[in-house]
Amino acid sequence: MTSVLYDAPGPRAKRRNVIFSVVFFVLLALVLWWVWRVMDDKGQLKWALWKPFTQSEAWTTYLLPGLGETLKAAALAMVIALPLGAVFGIARMSDHRWVRVPAGAVVEFFRAIPVLLLMLFANEFYARSTDVESADRPLYAVVTGLVLYNASVLAEVVRAGILALPKGQTEAAQAIGLRKSQTMTSILLPQAVTAMLPAIVSQLVVIVKDTALGGVMIGFTELLNARGTLAANYANVIPSFIVVAIMYIILNFLLTSFASWLEARLRRSKRSTGAVLGVEDVDELNAAEVPGSYGTGAEK
Numbered sequence: 001m002t003s004v005l006y007d008a009p010g011p012r013a014k015r016r017n018v019i020f021s022v023v024f025f026v027l028l029a030l031v032l033w034w035v036w037r038v039m040d041d042k043g044q045l046k047w048a049l050w051k052p053f054t055q056s057e058a059w060t061t062y063l064l065p066g067l068g069e070t071l072k073a074a075a076l077a078m079v080i081a082l083p084l085g086a087v088f089g090i091a092r093m094s095d096h097r098w099v100r101v102p103a104g105a106v107v108e109f110f111r112a113i114p115v116l117l118l119m120l121f122a123n124e125f126y127a128r129s130t131d132v133e134s135a136d137r138p139l140y141a142v143v144t145g146l147v148l149y150n151a152s153v154l155a156e157v158v159r160a161g162i163l164a165l166p167k168g169q170t171e172a173a174q175a176i177g178l179r180k181s182q183t184m185t186s187i188l189l190p191q192a193v194t195a196m197l198p199a200i201v202s203q204l205v206v207i208v209k210d211t212a213l214g215g216v217m218i219g220f221t222e223l224l225n226a227r228g229t230l231a232a233n234y235a236n237v238i239p240s241f242i243v244v245a246i247m248y249i250i251l252n253f254l255l256t257s258f259a260s261w262l263e264a265r266l267r268r269s270k271r272s273t274g275a276v277l278g279v280e281d282v283d284e285l286n287a288a289e290v291p292g293s294y295g296t297g298a299e300k
Contacts, residue, residue, distance in 0.1 A: 039238070049236040053243055058230055066215075066226025067247065073139060073222065074208045077146035081207070082200075084147065085154025090184060092159050103155075111152040116213045119145030123218045138221070142214035146207050153203055161196035162188050194266045201259035205252045223247065 009017065039045050052058040091103035110118070123141035126132040132140055165188055173183040215225030223244055231240040 044238045049234075049239045052230070052234045052236065053239070058234070062226045062230040063223065063244070063247070066221060066223040067251075069139070069220065069226075070208065070211045070222040073142045073146070073211045073214070073220070074204075076143045077150065077207050077211075078204055080143070080147045081151040081154055084151040086158050086189075088151065088155035089158030089162070092155065093162065095180070107152045107155045109152075110148045111156070113149070115145050115149040115210055116217060118148050119214055119218060121145075122148075138214055138218050141218055142211060142220050142222075145214075146210060150203055150207055154200065157196055157199045157203065158192070161192035161199075164195060165191055194263060197259060197263045197266070201256055204259075205255060208252060208255065209248065 036045075043049075088103050088107050091099050092107065094100045094103070119141050122144035123137060126137045126140050127134075162184075169187055169191065170183060173187045178186070211220070211222045212224040214220035215222040215228075219225070227240045227244045231237045234240075
């Protein structure tokens, strides 16, 4: 079975794919075996190093509070960066130069600065120019840096998603008398959301991971920072890194899985007409047809 976009592999291609798959899994098994041997030789598989993760103290005192701070910072950054990025992305397409140019300058400026530098600058700003308490300052700095950087990136995602739509959508909206704001909110944005969703989710995953920068540089007690305290108390550096990495993988997998489910739901809803006609409705429509029109038997 073939299609325009994909040709089913033939017997030779199938054999080649099977060989590549076998070679890949063999190499993967060898790599895993080598990692296992190295860790075993270095004493990193001793039960004493992994035992703390079977006790509640390691989780309730270190890992779960750190995870909570990570989720708090990431959630705040997402809630602020998403609408802010949408506003700047739409502003960059404005017909008014006094709106388009400043919005473009802001987006390009913050997109060009590393997020770590933004966090460090925000931390110093809150320390020297505001009355934010020292205990809350790292959270404020991390959220500020994440918002400034990711909002600028999301602005470009929104702009690219809207510009990717066919121009006929805008022309049809103008033909029926919709204003530009109505066209954007009612026609363009709803259609662009589905196309933008994978890129938006990818950036949200980046937000979750970048919270670790605050823990390393400005003492924000997020998950990676809490891991350092746990490793210092239990002397299990490598196992703690592995456990925290698995926690990040699970967290980001849940986020991407939710986004995939949401994207599929949006696509199904757009394929549906949203209207269900009964027999009486069809009879009324048939009765309203103009006699003599094509497709009717009124004059036959």
